[in-house]
Amino acid sequence: MTTQRAEAASGPAIDIRFGQVGLIQVLIWTTNPGAILDELTGRVATAPKFFQRTAVSIDLGPLGREPSVEEMQGVLDAVRRAGMCPVGLASGAAVAPALSRPLDLPLLPPFREFQPPAEVGARTRREEPRPEPQPEAGVLAQLHPQPVRSGQRVYARGRDLVVTATVGAGAELIADGCVHVYGALRGRAVAGARGETGARVFCQDFHAELVSIAGVFRVFETLPPDLAGKPVQAWLDGDALRFERLGA
Amino acid sequence: MTEIIVVTSGKGGVGKTTTSASMACGLARRGKRVAVIDFDIGLRNLDLIMGCERRVVYDFVNVINGDCALKQALIKDKRLETLHVLAASQTRDKDALTEDGVRRVLDGLIADAFDYIICDSPAGIEKGAHLAMYFADRAVVVVNPEVSSVRDSDRILGLLASKTHRSVNGNGGVKEHLLLTRYNPRRVANGEMMSVEDVKEILGLDVIGVVPESPDVLSASNAGVPVILSETSDAAAAYEDAVARLLGEELPLRFLEEPKRGFFARMFGG
Numbered sequence: 001m002t003t004q005r006a007e008a009a010s011g012p013a014i015d016i017r018f019g020q021v022g023l024i025q026v027l028i029w030t031t032n033p034g035a036i037l038d039e040l041t042g043r044v045a046t047a048p049k050f051f052q053r054t055a056v057s058i059d060l061g062p063l064g065r066e067p068s069v070e071e072m073q074g075v076l077d078a079v080r081r082a083g084m085c086p087v088g089l090a091s092g093a094a095v096a097p098a099l100s101r102p103l104d105l106p107l108l109p110p111f112r113e114f115q116p117p118a119e120v121g122a123r124t125r126r127e128e129p130r131p132e133p134q135p136e137a138g139v140l141a142q143l144h145p146q147p148v149r150s151g152q153r154v155y156a157r158g159r160d161l162v163v164t165a166t167v168g169a170g171a172e173l174i175a176d177g178c179v180h181v182y183g184a185l186r187g188r189a190v191a192g193a194r195g196e197t198g199a200r201v202f203c204q205d206f207h208a209e210l211v212s213i214a215g216v217f218r219v220f221e222t223l224p225p226d227l228a229g230k231p232v233q234a235w236l237d238g239d240a241l242r243f244e245r246l247g248a
Numbered sequence: 249m250t251e252i253i254v255v256t257s258g259k260g261g262v263g264k265t266t267t268s269a270s271m272a273c274g275l276a277r278r279g280k281r282v283a284v285i286d287f288d289i290g291l292r293n294l295d296l297i298m299g300c301e302r303r304v305v306y307d308f309v310n311v312i313n314g315d316c317a318l319k320q321a322l323i324k325d326k327r328l329e330t331l332h333v334l335a336a337s338q339t340r341d342k343d344a345l346t347e348d349g350v351r352r353v354l355d356g357l358i359a360d361a362f363d364y365i366i367c368d369s370p371a372g373i374e375k376g377a378h379l380a381m382y383f384a385d386r387a388v389v390v391v392n393p394e395v396s397s398v399r400d401s402d403r404i405l406g407l408l409a410s411k412t413h414r415s416v417n418g419n420g421g422v423k424e425h426l427l428l429t430r431y432n433p434r435r436v437a438n439g440e441m442m443s444v445e446d447v448k449e450i451l452g453l454d455v456i457g458v459v460p461e462s463p464d465v466l467s468a469s470n471a472g473v474p475v476i477l478s479e480t481s482d483a484a485a486a487y488e489d490a491v492a493r494l495l496g497e498e499l500p501l502r503f504l505e506e507p508k509r510g511f512f513a514r515m516f517g518g
Contacts, residue, residue, distance in 0.1 A: 146409060147405070147409075147452050148406075149402045149403060149405045149406025149409065150399050150400075150403040150406060151403045151406050152406040152410070168402040168450070168451075169402070170402070170403070171402075183452075184450075
């Protein structure tokens with residue numbers, strides 16, 4: 001009890017969400033309750049557990065005319081007696097709206113055209129081009145003057161990253177722009193993290209475990225002797241990652 | 249003014265407890281009031297190294313839980329009057345430590361006008377290690393000259409720079425010192441072990457002491473005497489130097505070269 005009260009006090013009383021459930025459609029060709037009940041009980045008998053107390057929507061489409069409220073009450077009564085629970089009316093034609101209120105049943109879109117509103121909304125929203133945080137002109141690089149230790153991760157969002165100390169093995173530098181290390185680079189350097197293929201990695205003392213530019217990466221199980229401990233830059237040349245000694 | 253010093257490393261078995269005990273003794277021998285706390289709840293070791301294991305009645309967790317007063321749990325060292333030990337609980341686990349509880353114990357020691365509180369951290373980076381370093385003003389990172397210890401120390405240095413009270417509240421951060429232990433100059437010369445310079449370069453920190461590998465460390469531990477108190481040992485002299493440097497003295501590093509063997513030793517293969 002106490003926890004329930006605590007929950008109620010801390011959050012909203014309800015949540016409204018869009019969801020999707022499968023719903024059985026009962027298509028009617030007639031409003032004759034006897035005929036409907038006969039057929040339904042026959043069908044229900046084949047799979048009693050499946051149909052018992054199951055929610056159904058009554059589709060008036062095949063009927064091709066507008067039934068009276070009394071006719072429909074008979075239909076609903078037959079469906080209920082067969083063990084099902086009608087929860088709505090479905091029709092492509094304009095017949096159902098007039099029945100919705102007196103029968104106290106909501107209108108559902110017909111099955112074939114059925115599309116859950118949540119899905120539609122979410123999809124259109126997702127298709128909108130997301131505003132990419134572009135580096136604005138004149139944005140300064142992110143400066144990190146302390147050593148980056150093993151297990152630490154530094155991310156420069158939408159700009160360059162400049163580290164003026166050592167980067168330990170197992171540390172990660174990530175930048176949407178270029179990565180510059182004025183010290184030893186023993187960890188990983190990821191430039192162009194959002195796909196900027198023009199991004200580069202520069203370092204003073206190359207011992208990197210991994211270098212990646214715009215998703216193209218190379219791991220260094222053994223360091224090339226011409227690069228180890230040297231000032232090095234890395235850039236992307238088409239699909240190939242290139243390394244070069246600086247000032248050589 | 250009380251200074252809280254954490255002795256930590258990340259990796260196990262590098263000599264944190266040996267260092268905690270020796271540094272605490274060294275500071276106390278210089279007249280400082282020192283409390284040394286074992287944060288390795290469930291694996292109580294510091295009391296053995298300090299030789300007070302049979303006098304532990306109440307422990308750190310008892311104080312945190314309010315089972316006893318801080319004064320009742322502090323064990324007075326028999327050799328050095330100003331040295332006190334707060335033992336870990338052997339029967340509990342690290343969840344018995346809470347940030348608030350640790351803060352209260354440290355506040356109690358500060359109110360009692362201790363000069364230094366040495367926090368002997370457990371290995372690892374979990375709760376016990378986190379709380380041991382959290383309130384520290386300074387850190388002594390114990391490192392062996394080998395790659396895995398160096399990497400773990402780098403990790404610990406990263407946590408010291410980001411997950412401590414001083415770093416979180418922007419009070420200038422924790423002052424970090426490096427202490428190399430188990431240093432074997434002969435193996436360094438043969439290229440089998442990393443040198444002081446290698447470790448300094450990788451971790452980018454200055455070294456407060458280099459303790460040579462010595463059989464005296466093991467025998468002192470087994471005897472329950474902190475190694476700094478064994479007068480003739482190189483390890484003791486190295487710890488004594490480290491304590492002096494901690495207090496601001498500038499001393500050259502010793503024991504970086506293999507001791508020259510004397511004429512007779514060479515003649516008779518001693």
